[in-house]
Amino acid sequence: MHRNLQKIKEKAIEKALFLSAFFSVFITLGIVGVLIFETFEFFKEVSVFDFLTDTQWTPLFAEKHFGIMTLFAGTLLTTVIAMSVSLPVGLISAIYLSEYASKKIRIAIKPALEILAAVPTVVYGYFALLFVTPLLQKVIPELSGFNSLSSGIVMGIMIIPIISSLSEDALHSVPMSLREGSMALGSTKFQTSIKVILPAALSGVAASFILGISRAIGETMIVAIAAGQQPRLTLNPLVPVETITAYIVQVSLGDTPAGTLEYKTIFAAGMSLFVVTFGLNMVSYFLKKRFREVYE
Amino acid sequence: MNNKLKNKLYDKSFYVVGLFATLFGLIVLLTLLIDITIDGFSRLGWQFLTNYPSRKPEAAGVLSAWVGTVWVAALTVVVAFPLGVSAATYLEEYSKKNWLREFIEINISNLSAVPSIIYGLLGLQLFVRGLNMDRSVIAGAMTLAILVLPLIIISTREAIRAIPTTIREASYALGATKWQTIRNQILPAAMPTILTGTILAISRAIGEASPLITIGALTYVAFLPTSPISLEFPYISLKGFFDPFSVLPIQIFNWVSRPQKGFWIDAAAGIMVLLIIVFFMNGIATYLRYRYEKRIRW
Numbered sequence: 001m002h003r004n005l006q007k008i009k010e011k012a013i014e015k016a017l018f019l020s021a022f023f024s025v026f027i028t029l030g031i032v033g034v035l036i037f038e039t040f041e042f043f044k045e046v047s048v049f050d051f052l053t054d055t056q057w058t059p060l061f062a063e064k065h066f067g068i069m070t071l072f073a074g075t076l077l078t079t080v081i082a083m084s085v086s087l088p089v090g091l092i093s094a095i096y097l098s099e100y101a102s103k104k105i106r107i108a109i110k111p112a113l114e115i116l117a118a119v120p121t122v123v124y125g126y127f128a129l130l131f132v133t134p135l136l137q138k139v140i141p142e143l144s145g146f147n148s149l150s151s152g153i154v155m156g157i158m159i160i161p162i163i164s165s166l167s168e169d170a171l172h173s174v175p176m177s178l179r180e181g182s183m184a185l186g187s188t189k190f191q192t193s194i195k196v197i198l199p200a201a202l203s204g205v206a207a208s209f210i211l212g213i214s215r216a217i218g219e220t221m222i223v224a225i226a227a228g229q230q231p232r233l234t235l236n237p238l239v240p241v242e243t244i245t246a247y248i249v250q251v252s253l254g255d256t257p258a259g260t261l262e263y264k265t266i267f268a269a270g271m272s273l274f275v276v277t278f279g280l281n282m283v284s285y286f287l288k289k290r291f292r293e294v295y296e
Numbered sequence: 297m298n299n300k301l302k303n304k305l306y307d308k309s310f311y312v313v314g315l316f317a318t319l320f321g322l323i324v325l326l327t328l329l330i331d332i333t334i335d336g337f338s339r340l341g342w343q344f345l346t347n348y349p350s351r352k353p354e355a356a357g358v359l360s361a362w363v364g365t366v367w368v369a370a371l372t373v374v375v376a377f378p379l380g381v382s383a384a385t386y387l388e389e390y391s392k393k394n395w396l397r398e399f400i401e402i403n404i405s406n407l408s409a410v411p412s413i414i415y416g417l418l419g420l421q422l423f424v425r426g427l428n429m430d431r432s433v434i435a436g437a438m439t440l441a442i443l444v445l446p447l448i449i450i451s452t453r454e455a456i457r458a459i460p461t462t463i464r465e466a467s468y469a470l471g472a473t474k475w476q477t478i479r480n481q482i483l484p485a486a487m488p489t490i491l492t493g494t495i496l497a498i499s500r501a502i503g504e505a506s507p508l509i510t511i512g513a514l515t516y517v518a519f520l521p522t523s524p525i526s527l528e529f530p531y532i533s534l535k536g537f538f539d540p541f542s543v544l545p546i547q548i549f550n551w552v553s554r555p556q557k558g559f560w561i562d563a564a565a566g567i568m569v570l571l572i573i574v575f576f577m578n579g580i581a582t583y584l585r586y587r588y589e590k591r592i593r594w
Contacts, residue, residue, distance in 0.1 A: 006473060013475050017386035020379050024404050024449070027442055031414060034421040089317045096314025109318060111582055116321045118496075118578050119328075120503025122545040123567050126552050127328045130335070130560060160321045188307040211409060218411025220506035221545070225552055245413050245506070252416070252510045258425055266510075270417045274410070281409040285402060 035274055038267030045261055051268070057231035057247075059265045066265070068272055070231045074148065074241035078223055079216040081152025081237060082159060086212055089156075090163030091205070097164065098171035099193045110165075117161040125225030128154035133226065146228030146240040155222050159212045166211065170204025170291060171197055204291035207284040214280040218273065220245035244273045332571075336564025344565055349516055349547065353558025358566050360517040361547035364433070365502055365573070367521055368543055371437030372444065372501050377494055379441075380448030381483070387449070388456040389478055408446035415443045416510025424511050431512040433521055434537040439507050444497040451493025455486040488588040492581045499577040503570065505545035516550070517542040544570045 043051070046066045054067030097106055132150040137143045143150075174197050182192040198205065228240025229250050242250070248266045256262045347357025391397040419439030429435035459482050467477040483490075521539040544566060551563035 010473055010475050014386075014390055017382045017390060020382035021384075021386040021391070021400055023379065024383065024400060024407060024446065027407060027418075027445070028403055030422060031410070031418050034418055035414075038421070089320055092314055092317035093320075096310070096318055100311055100314050101318075109322075112322055113318075114582075115575070115578065116325050118499060118503075118574055119325070120505070120545055120570060120574060122503070122505045122548050122552075123328070123332070123571065126548070126563055126567060127331065129552065131328070131331050157321060157324050164318070188303050190307040190310050191303060193310075214409055214411075218413065220411070220413045221549065224506075225549065245411065248413055248417070249506060249509055252420075252512060267417060267421075270414055274414055277409065277411055277414075278406065281406045282402075284409075285405050 031274065035267055035271040038264050039271040042261070042264040042268040045264075046268075055233050057242075059262055060251075064261075066268075067233075068244075068269065070233045071242060071244045071247055071269060072272070073233050073235070074223075074227065074231065074243040074246070075217055077148045077235060077237060077241060078152045078155060078219075078227060078243055079213060081148060082156035082216040082219075083209075083213060085153055085156025086159040086163050086216075087209060090160045090208075090212070091167055093160070093164040094167035094171055094205075095193050095198070098168045099189060099197060113161045113165060116158075119158075121158065121219065121221040122225070124154050124158050125151075125222045128222055128226035140238065143238045144228075144240055146226060146230075147238050148223075148227050148241050149237040151223050151226040152237065154226070155216055155219050158219075158222070159215055162215060163208050163212045166208035167201075167205045170201040170208065173204070174200045201291070203287045203294075207287040207291065210280050210284040210287070214277045214284065217280075218245065218277050220249060224249040244269050329571075332564050332567050336561055336566075336568050339561045339565035340568055344562075345569070349550075353556060353562055356551075356559070356562050358544060358547055358569055361542050361544045361566070362569060362573075363521070364513075364517065364541035365543045367433050367541060368436045368440060368508075369498055369502050371433065371537070372440045373494065373498055375437060375441035376445050376448055376497070380445050380494075380497075381452050381490060383445075384449045384452035384456060385478060385483070388453050389474070389482070404446045404449055408450060412443055412504055413506040413510055415439055416507030418442070419507060419511040429538070431514065431540050432538045433541045435511055436508050436513055436541060436543070439511055440501040440504060443504065443507060444501050447497040447500065448494055451496070452486070452490045455489035455493065456482060458489065459485050488584050492585045495577050495581040495584075499574050499581070502543075502577070503545055503574055505543070505549050508543060508546055509549070513546055514540050514542050544573075 051066050051068055053069070054065050055069060056065035056067050057070035058065045097109065101109070128150045129146075132154055133143065133145060133147065136150055140149075171193075178196055178200055179192055182196040183189075187195070223243045224246040227243060227246060229242050229246055230240040231242040231247065232239065234241065247269055251262060251266045256266075344357045345362065346359055347355060348359050349361075350356040387397065387400065391400075416439060419435060419442070423429045423435040423438050424431060427435075429438075463481050463485065464477055467481045472480065517540060521537075521541055548563050548566040548570065551559040551566060554560075
């Protein structure tokens with residue numbers, strides 16, 4: 001009898017634990033559901049064609065335009081600037097840590113890089129607006145107070161640890177025999193790293209880049225503070241722009257009643273953001289998985 | 297010969313370039329810390345911690361913000377920790393390697409990379425509107441709990457995976473059931489690492505501003521949530537859960553977005569308070585990890 005009770009209890013616990021694991025699926029369903037529902041409502045009032053082709057974004061003005069391209073341009077600009085900082089620095093640092101640095105240096109530096117990733121983004125926003133922008137203005141006098149250049153640079157610095165740590169993991173797991181083979185043929189460490197190890201770890205390294213891009217696209221506080229809130233279709237890094245995320249913050253700060261078109265725009269903007277980052281995350285996941293299958 | 301020299305030069309110079317690239321982030325971090333200390337140190341003091349925000353920058357403080365942060369962080373742990381540990385336990389100890397597990401795994405990995413502002417949109421529609429929680433402490437905590445859940449699940453799974461199979465086998469050999477083994481052997485052994493991951497996740501939640509701005513947390517709050525403990529019967533009150541709130545990152549954002557320079561000093565001082573909290577938590581996490589890594593030898 002006691003044993004039977006025990007069995008029932010075991011089963012019940014297993015079911016409860018399964019439910020909590022499956023709860024994560026409900027979160028995704030919740031996100032997708034909420035976004036699709038409100039976006040659908042939004043497209044009852046605005047045509048999909050206008051949404052994708054209009055070159056202006058002015059939902060808060062009297063004359064309303066809903067060209068998401070404008071916000072995407074802001075996002076694209078900050079993301080490209082961020083990646084042109086974090087990609088080379090992160091990759092060089094990963095190669096250094098994996099192939100060159102002694103174990104002592106690696107053990108000392110890894111926790112320090114973790115601190116960099118722990119700094120809240122609102123702090124980076126302050127730094128971009130009140131330190132980096134004034135500093136850059138000394139070199140580029142025509143740089144405006146809000147711009148995509150300094151927010152992009154600071155965002156890039158924030159993303160360095162993501163790229164360097166994930167790429168280092170990938171490089172480090174390339175089998176030793178490949179290094180030894182290359183060295184035996186007389187290559188230097190540098191040649192081995194660039195021509196043998198890097199290509200061998202490419203899918204893992206690419207996964208880290210894509211995750212970095214996805215992070216840059218979704219980053220909010222830095223751009224909301226330092227890039228300005230003027231939606232504008234431009235590739236000029238010196239003027240204020242508005243990203244998708246910054247727009248959501250701008251509307252949320254005002255008291256927009258539920259059900260209005262303004263309210264629905266943040267969900268349409270959020271949907272666009274989710275679709276893009278979701279696609280990138282999936283690509284990154286499968287690249288990483290493929291890499292693991294080859295070497296582990 | 298020339299080629300050989302060139303290759304050697306590249307190789308040697310990479311030691312310098314690589315080290316510089318690795319230290320670059322840290323140099324920036326140091327610059328940032330110095331800049332913020334210079335800007336904000338003069339404002340930091342007892343008054344700053346015990347004053348409400350104010351229209352006058354010199355009189356403004358972070359009382360409502362840091363109290364709000366403590367409330368939200370505490371509630372976030374209460375919701376996310378049990379859920380995250382249970383989910384991780386299921387995935388590591390129970391689930392078979394099949395499509396369902398793969399599906400849940402992909403899902404969690406993807407959730408951990410969803411931009412935090414998207415969680416704000418979910419919280420806005422689900423908790424603030426759907427469940428009528430309004431812009432309360434509980435709505436904020438639920439939103440952040442969902443945000444950090446994937447992080448807690450991922451780190452807990454790693455902690456459980458690090459426990460050797462021999463521990464399980466020994467427990468089964470003594471006649472323990474699966475759940476007894478998990479509760480009495482696996483979870484206690486993995487707990488320090490689980491706690492490390494949880495502390496890091498909460499420290500991430502403390503720094504988040506965008507999801508809470510999206511659910512409509514206030515930027516100007518001159519009161520505190522109702523205290524959970526009172527001297528009168530019934531001594532415990534849950535009313536505070538449903539009070540409006542602000543948190544440190546939102547207060548900082550509010551100050552930094554103002555045109556007056558006086559508020560920028562407040563923002564810098566607020567950042568110092570926030571960073572002290574975040575670094576302190578990261579310190580505890582690192583210490584825990586270091587200590588238990590050293591002590592336990594399987």
